[in-house]
Amino acid sequence: MKTFKINEKIYKYRFGHPLATEIVWDSGEEILKSEIDYFQKVTDEKLRLIFKMEPDDIVWGLGENQKGMNKRGGVYLSYCSDDPNHTPDKKSLYGAHNFILIDGKTKFGVFIDYPGKVVFDIGNGHKEIIEIIVDTLDVDVYMIRGNQPREIIHEFLQLIGEGYAPPKWAFGYQQSRWSYPDQEAIDEVADALIKHDIPCDAIYLDIDYMKDFKDFTINTERFPQFKDFVYAMKEKGFRLVPIIDAGVKIEEGYEVYEEGVEKGHFCLDGEGNPFVAAVWPGKVHFPDFLSPKVRRWFGLKYKEMIEYGIDGFWNDMNEPAIFYTNRGLKAAIEKAKASENKNLDIYSFFSLKDVFVQMSNALEDYQSFYHNLNGKLVNHHTVHNLYGYNMTRAAAEGFSVIDPNKRFLLFSRASCIGAHRYGGVWTGDNHSWWEHLLLNLKMMPSLNMCGFLYVGADTGGFSGDCHAQLMIRWIQLSLFTPLFRNHSAMGTRRQEPYAYDQESTGIIREMIRLRYAIVPYLYAEYMKALMAKDVYFSPLAFTYQDGMSRSVEDQLLVGESIMITPIYQENALGRYVWLPEDMLLWTVDRYQERKLKVMKMGHHYIDVPLNQVPIFIRKSKLLILGTHGRNMDSIDGSEISIIGFIEDHASYIYYEDDGETKAYLKGKYTKIFINVYRKNDDLDIQVRLTGKTKIKKMHFYIVDMEGNMIQRIKILNESK
Numbered sequence: 001m002k003t004f005k006i007n008e009k010i011y012k013y014r015f016g017h018p019l020a021t022e023i024v025w026d027s028g029e030e031i032l033k034s035e036i037d038y039f040q041k042v043t044d045e046k047l048r049l050i051f052k053m054e055p056d057d058i059v060w061g062l063g064e065n066q067k068g069m070n071k072r073g074g075v076y077l078s079y080c081s082d083d084p085n086h087t088p089d090k091k092s093l094y095g096a097h098n099f100i101l102i103d104g105k106t107k108f109g110v111f112i113d114y115p116g117k118v119v120f121d122i123g124n125g126h127k128e129i130i131e132i133i134v135d136t137l138d139v140d141v142y143m144i145r146g147n148q149p150r151e152i153i154h155e156f157l158q159l160i161g162e163g164y165a166p167p168k169w170a171f172g173y174q175q176s177r178w179s180y181p182d183q184e185a186i187d188e189v190a191d192a193l194i195k196h197d198i199p200c201d202a203i204y205l206d207i208d209y210m211k212d213f214k215d216f217t218i219n220t221e222r223f224p225q226f227k228d229f230v231y232a233m234k235e236k237g238f239r240l241v242p243i244i245d246a247g248v249k250i251e252e253g254y255e256v257y258e259e260g261v262e263k264g265h266f267c268l269d270g271e272g273n274p275f276v277a278a279v280w281p282g283k284v285h286f287p288d289f290l291s292p293k294v295r296r297w298f299g300l301k302y303k304e305m306i307e308y309g310i311d312g313f314w315n316d317m318n319e320p321a322i323f324y325t326n327r328g329l330k331a332a333i334e335k336a337k338a339s340e341n342k343n344l345d346i347y348s349f350f351s352l353k354d355v356f357v358q359m360s361n362a363l364e365d366y367q368s369f370y371h372n373l374n375g376k377l378v379n380h381h382t383v384h385n386l387y388g389y390n391m392t393r394a395a396a397e398g399f400s401v402i403d404p405n406k407r408f409l410l411f412s413r414a415s416c417i418g419a420h421r422y423g424g425v426w427t428g429d430n431h432s433w434w435e436h437l438l439l440n441l442k443m444m445p446s447l448n449m450c451g452f453l454y455v456g457a458d459t460g461g462f463s464g465d466c467h468a469q470l471m472i473r474w475i476q477l478s479l480f481t482p483l484f485r486n487h488s489a490m491g492t493r494r495q496e497p498y499a500y501d502q503e504s505t506g507i508i509r510e511m512i513r514l515r516y517a518i519v520p521y522l523y524a525e526y527m528k529a530l531m532a533k534d535v536y537f538s539p540l541a542f543t544y545q546d547g548m549s550r551s552v553e554d555q556l557l558v559g560e561s562i563m564i565t566p567i568y569q570e571n572a573l574g575r576y577v578w579l580p581e582d583m584l585l586w587t588v589d590r591y592q593e594r595k596l597k598v599m600k601m602g603h604h605y606i607d608v609p610l611n612q613v614p615i616f617i618r619k620s621k622l623l624i625l626g627t628h629g630r631n632m633d634s635i636d637g638s639e640i641s642i643i644g645f646i647e648d649h650a651s652y653i654y655y656e657d658d659g660e661t662k663a664y665l666k667g668k669y670t671k672i673f674i675n676v677y678r679k680n681d682d683l684d685i686q687v688r689l690t691g692k693t694k695i696k697k698m699h700f701y702i703v704d705m706e707g708n709m710i711q712r713i714k715i716l717n718e719s720k
């Protein structure tokens with residue numbers, strides 16, 4: 001083992017000769033130190049790290065994963081998996097995020113920089129033991145110190161580099177389904193949203209827009225004039241967001257396939273031929289995204305779509321998902337033939353059934369293909385988790401050549417830490433289950449801790465039928481997630497906002513309007529978190545030290561001013577909440593109204609009728625609200641409202657930028673420092689700007705500890 005000091009707080013322990021994952025760039029300085037901190041190290045053919053927890057230790061992290069925000073009690077396997085049936089016993093989801101943070105008397109973070117299998121047993125095998133088993137002896141392990149969880153996360157985010165900023169329109173509501181297969185279907189959705197007066201920024205194109213599921217092609221029977229259609233939709237107020245899949249169809253005459261074969265851009269099988277697997281189009285090759293050359297080639301393929309007027313993409317099936325390979329299919333058919341006319345008992349029947357079920361995403365297949373890393377063949381299985389990351393990277397690197405200063409919407413299904421620099425993630429194929437609504441809530445802060453800020457789930461659930469009540473409750477969570485997309489699978493009940501009864505549609509309309517109204521706050525918090533290397537969603541324990549706050553698993557802080565307490569149980573018309581301090585409860589059914597109530601620190605049961613969402617505003621903090629429009633572009637942003645809860649002073653730093661370009665990286669943004677002081681029975685409001693703003697008028701609604709509301713208006717004459 002070699003030890004490298006990255007800085008005062010971060011040490012890297014290098015075992016063997018790990019492959020460069022390019023997740024961390026800073027290689028640090030070698031120092032003399034032969035023992036790893038915190039852990040007992042056991043090495044046989046794998047690296048095993050063992051840590052004994054104290055009873056009160058919390059373990060945060062692991063990004064997109066099962067179980068609680070506190071990971072204690074679970075076994076988690078980092079191995080990006082296409083598993084739509086993620087019941088609680090499943091160990092891996094679509095992402096593999098190898099960062100945990102131990103938060104007890106001892107506090108530190110651990111990042112396992114290994115892209116193959118890693119098992120995190122967090123007090124499952126033995127309730128007090130964390131055991132990390134890495135499938136190799138060649139790995140970099142980082143230990144991050146700090147006094148507080150947030151400080152450790154900050155150091156970690158600093159280590160893994162600048163995160164992804166989407167364009168501001170990507171904070172609008174987005175409508176998706178597998179599939180709106182043609183122009184007419186999309187038009188219908190757009191018209192229905194307009195007719196029902198439901199704000200929306202984007203409509204998604206799932207796999208059917210392509211010709212025979214071939215990447216970067218358009219089915220011209222369904223979209224005869226694609227470019228014109230993209231522009232016509234923009235005129236109507238909707239951006240179209242197409243899907244791009246990892247596998248490239250094997251088909252003579254298909255340019256991407258032919259070029260890929262000719263230039264040797266695909267992953268190889270054991271014989272040195274392009275590896276063949278089957279996904280949507282039937283047989284495909286997988287681009288070798290781990291190679292910079294291939295990334296550049298694939299990344300530039302997005303150009304044509306961008307020239308059609310497309311501003312955003314979602315990258316899918318990039319675990320990579322495999323339906324079957326020749327090997328798997330052959331084994332299954334042989335087994336089926338051998339079973340013909342046999343009297344199958346329990347064992348032989350299930351073994352026949354299993355060979356079909358296990359044909360997809362089989363370990364044997366992942367072990368049978370290779371990446372070409374600088375002339376050296378590397379088995380896919382050992383770098384599996386880098387695949388989705390490098391597909392996202394290919395796209396983002398392509399965008400920065402095609403239109404360097406523009407921010408594109410980009411998110412992916414598979415990912416590992418590092419991918420947060422290039423795009424966001426959605427949490428894959430969930431179900432229309434209340435359990436997955438709660439899981440959605442729990443995954444958000446965990447993903448933030450691993451660098452992913454642009455996150456969200458398929459609102460309403462992908463598989464299964466979503467009824468009105470579940471949709472409304474899910475929207476009441478998603479309206480706080482940066483990615484707010486309603487997506488559902490083929491064959492399921494329609495779940496667009498207007499697909500339900502009139503009353504439900506009315507409630508959904510008000511909730512989506514609330515989302516638009518709250519975007520100024522959400523966007524400011526997002527960009528501030530991004531730039532400060534901080535989280536946007538956090539568990540209460542990051543801010544409050546009391547024992548209760550350390551165990552709350554179903555409330556979140558969103559940015560610095562608010563706490564949310566979503567309803568995630570069927571037919572519940574209220575819930576218990578823990579208030580770690582006095583807070584101001586804003587009960588919203590229409591965001592234009594101010595139903596405000598001071599609530600004392602402690603346990604409460606609050607009523608939450610279906611049409612209302614509770615937002616708790618923290619003491620001495622301010623919440624910024626704008627107005628809704630039919631989409632983000634239609635909102636002029638000249639007036640904002642500020643709701644605050646004040647003892648003697650409340651403050652907020654508002655953030656504004658162009659929302660379109662990367663100019664913010666060069667300091668081109670405005671911060672507005674808002675300070676409200678209590679003075680006798682009045683308020684002293686001070687506003688200081690660092691640059692230009694669209695805001696001309698500010699409406700203040702400030703509530704004191706006794707529940708008295710003072711309203712004031714401030715005109716910004718100084719707006720340049």
Ligand code: GLC
Nearest residue numbers: 178206207243316413428429
């Ligand atoms: C995958 C994606 C899902 C998409 C479907 C069809 O299951 O996760 O979002 O709709 O493929 O492309």
